[in-house]
Amino acid sequence: TVRSYDEIPGNWRSSLASLYTFWKLGGLKNIHRIMVNNFNTFGPIYREKVGYYESVNIINPEDAAILFKAEGRYPKRLTVEAWTAYRDYRNRRYGVLLKNGEDWRSNRVILNKEVISPQVVGNFVPLLDEVGQDFVSRVHKQIERSGKGRWTADLSHELFRFALESVSHVLYGERLGLLQDHIDPDTQKFIDCITLMFKTTSPMLYIPPALLRRVGAKVWRDHVEAWDAIFSHADRCIQNIYRKLRQSPESEGKYPGVLASLLMLDKLSIEDIKASVTELMAGGVDTTSITLLWTMYELARYPDLQEQLRAEVQDAWASSQGDMIKMLKSIPLVKGAIKETLRLHPVAVSLQRYITEDIVIQNYHIPSGTLVQLGLYAMGRNPQIFPRPLQYNPARWLKGEIHYFKSLSFGFGPRQCLGRRIAEIEMQLFLIHLLQNFKIEKQRQVNVGSTFELIILPDKPILLTLRPL
Numbered sequence: 001t002v003r004s005y006d007e008i009p010g011n012w013r014s015s016l017a018s019l020y021t022f023w024k025l026g027g028l029k030n031i032h033r034i035m036v037n038n039f040n041t042f043g044p045i046y047r048e049k050v051g052y053y054e055s056v057n058i059i060n061p062e063d064a065a066i067l068f069k070a071e072g073r074y075p076k077r078l079t080v081e082a083w084t085a086y087r088d089y090r091n092r093r094y095g096v097l098l099k100n101g102e103d104w105r106s107n108r109v110i111l112n113k114e115v116i117s118p119q120v121v122g123n124f125v126p127l128l129d130e131v132g133q134d135f136v137s138r139v140h141k142q143i144e145r146s147g148k149g150r151w152t153a154d155l156s157h158e159l160f161r162f163a164l165e166s167v168s169h170v171l172y173g174e175r176l177g178l179l180q181d182h183i184d185p186d187t188q189k190f191i192d193c194i195t196l197m198f199k200t201t202s203p204m205l206y207i208p209p210a211l212l213r214r215v216g217a218k219v220w221r222d223h224v225e226a227w228d229a230i231f232s233h234a235d236r237c238i239q240n241i242y243r244k245l246r247q248s249p250e251s252e253g254k255y256p257g258v259l260a261s262l263l264m265l266d267k268l269s270i271e272d273i274k275a276s277v278t279e280l281m282a283g284g285v286d287t288t289s290i291t292l293l294w295t296m297y298e299l300a301r302y303p304d305l306q307e308q309l310r311a312e313v314q315d316a317w318a319s320s321q322g323d324m325i326k327m328l329k330s331i332p333l334v335k336g337a338i339k340e341t342l343r344l345h346p347v348a349v350s351l352q353r354y355i356t357e358d359i360v361i362q363n364y365h366i367p368s369g370t371l372v373q374l375g376l377y378a379m380g381r382n383p384q385i386f387p388r389p390l391q392y393n394p395a396r397w398l399k400g401e402i403h404y405f406k407s408l409s410f411g412f413g414p415r416q417c418l419g420r421r422i423a424e425i426e427m428q429l430f431l432i433h434l435l436q437n438f439k440i441e442k443q444r445q446v447n448v449g450s451t452f453e454l455i456i457l458p459d460k461p462i463l464l465t466l467r468p469l
């Protein structure tokens with residue numbers, strides 16, 4: 001017989017007990033490890049109440065499948081209230097990230113066509129390839145300048161610029177020029193504000209932003225300042241394209257970028273387009289850059305694996321003869337490496353849905369309307385799900401076996417990451433060019449852990465050395 005909802009294990013009855021584990025394990029910055037700990041204590045399902053929201057947490061791929069089958073026609077995630085509070089406060093429209101219901105769906109369907117459908121992603125390849133090549137040129141230049149035949153640096157800042165340059169090229173069909181030496185201060189501010197925006201969001205998962213706003217708390221003020229800078233810079237970029245398009249709508253058959261395509265399509269209001277394009281621009285910076293940084297870190301730790309990937313890339317290069325679309329079809333190990341990075345270092349600590357029908361998971365009844373979270377970080381490190389989980393092994397994604405609900409780093413279904421294809425192509429092309437040009441090395445002793453600042457980040461700077469082959 002099925003056990004009742006109230007029998008689900010967990011500290012949910014006693015907020016004090018959960019607060020205690022939360023505090024003991026380092027709280028805020030450790031959510032991912034607290035979740036691992038909770039699964040170890042309670043098993044594959046537990047109920048919890050943290051801050052102002054209650055949820056049921058699951059970890060198994062088979063249970064994830066049940067969850068996503070019950071997500072309904074308008075899948076809804078946990079609302080990040082800091083983000084909606086800012087939009088309400090400044091009277092700015094929600095984009096696809098924050099919309100729900102029919103409004104979300106109608107916008108998303110149109111955006112899908114321009115951002116993630118197979119018919120358009122081919123257009124992104126040359127744009128992203130160009131940025132990848134420029135990154136390599138920039139590294140060669142830095143190596144030359146150093147006079148040491150190598151370049152050692154915390155590459156995160158370089159990767160932020162690379163990522164913003166990449167996503168902007170796709171969105172606007174234009175280069176911003178972020179891989180040159182001089183960077184415009186407004187753009188640097190935009191980059192810094194995205195990081196600040198994420199960082200100031202996480203405390204507000206636990207303390208309602210409305211409250212923080214009323215007492216004039218610093219996190220709220222910083223958060224508003226960050227979003228203000230993000231919106232004003234994105235507005236300028238969007239306005240610029242809009243103006244050009246009105247002056248000369250002819251684009252001579254050249255792919256004009258996502259924004260111009262959406263404007264010409266004329267199916268979404270300008271305000272809706274602006275809101276979603278701003279979200280895409282802001283969502284395109286820290287996510288791919290940090291994933292690439294982790295990948296370089298892992299490849300530096302495993303030099304033999306790095307050589308294997310390089311060999312794959314060189315073979316693919318020889319057989320595709322510069323046809324990048326063809327090339328991208330023959331690098332399974334590089335793709336496996338990206339999946340493997342995201343297994344160990346996911347951007348999102350969890351995936352969540354409000355279920356729209358009653359379900360049974362681990363023999364417990366869960367009523368419709370409940371917020372159910374899949375612990376993505378915990379799942380990626382669980383030995384029952386991924387044997388020898390701490391080993392970075394891209395080949396585990398190659399074998400003929402099916403990875404039923406195990407590859408969920410970008411979410412699932414109609415509400416999955418809208419930037420997924422941009423992110424994947426951008427990261428694949430980056431790694432291709434990097435591996436073709438440089439050896440990646442790191443200092444031996446240093447081991448890097450992770451910290452939670454809304455997204456999962458390295459807990460210390462990662463110093464890497466790039467050496468020409």
Ligand code: HEM
Pocket residue numbers: 077096097098108167279280281283284285287288291342346347348351352409410411412413414415416417418419420422423
């Ligand atoms: C949503 C992961 C890069 C824009 C999401 C979600 C995840 C995710 C897990 C939630 C999906 C769900 O609930 O099922 C990632 C990862 C990235 C990445 C791992 C790179 C390594 C990007 C990029 C962009 C972007 C480059 C923009 C170009 C978005 C947007 C949503 C989203 C707009 C909300 C979609 C909606 O609610 O309909 N992402 N993301 N992401 N992501 Fe990404």
Ligand code: 2DC
Pocket residue numbers: 077078080097205278279280282283284287347348349350351352417454455
């Ligand atoms: C954070 O408990 C932890 O892709 C919370 O590009 C639950 C939660 C809800 C939504 C998740 C968020 C977590 C992590 C960051 C995500 C976000 C949805 C989209 C966002 C995963 C897991 C992200 C990084 C987007 C951000 C776009 C934004 C900057 C405009």
